[in-house]
Amino acid sequence: MSYQWLRALHIIFVVTWFAGLFYIFRLYVYHVENATDRSITSLLEVMERRLYRGICWPAMVLTTTFGVWLWSRSFSGYLQSGWFHVKLAALAFLFGYQFYAGKVRKDLAAGTCSLTSRQCRLINEVPTVILLTVVIMAVVKPF
Secondary structure, eight states: OOHHHHHHHHHHHHHHHHHHHHHHHHHHHHHHHTTTOHHHHHHHHHHHHHHIIIIIHHHHHHHHHHHHHHHHHTHHHHHTOHHHHHHHHHHHHHHHHHHHHHHHHHHHHHTOOOOOHHHHHHHTTHHHHHHHHHHHHHHTOOO
């Protein structure tokens, strides 16, 4: 597969992954704010599960697959670049964010989540910071 196709597929799945991560905590905000209305929370649980399992996970796996494939084509060059180390650190936080979102989803379904809607709103901003970091590192390469 050509390098340009790999890049295109990687970017497509990055966009898909971030779309899911931007939306998941927004659903959690609605879930927390409507915790007493079982008809609403049961619908939100279905939406959260489908988003997390059907969009976030496949997009994460495909982003990683195409990213590693791209990396393997320029292995030595990337490892010596400071920008790549920062990007990898940001990606580690992104994986952690995804796994945390899964934990919160399970806690909400079990009725054991202690987050407030304000906390969910703040947590919802984390992927924006990570996206800014990753894009600046990959495009500008400041180090």
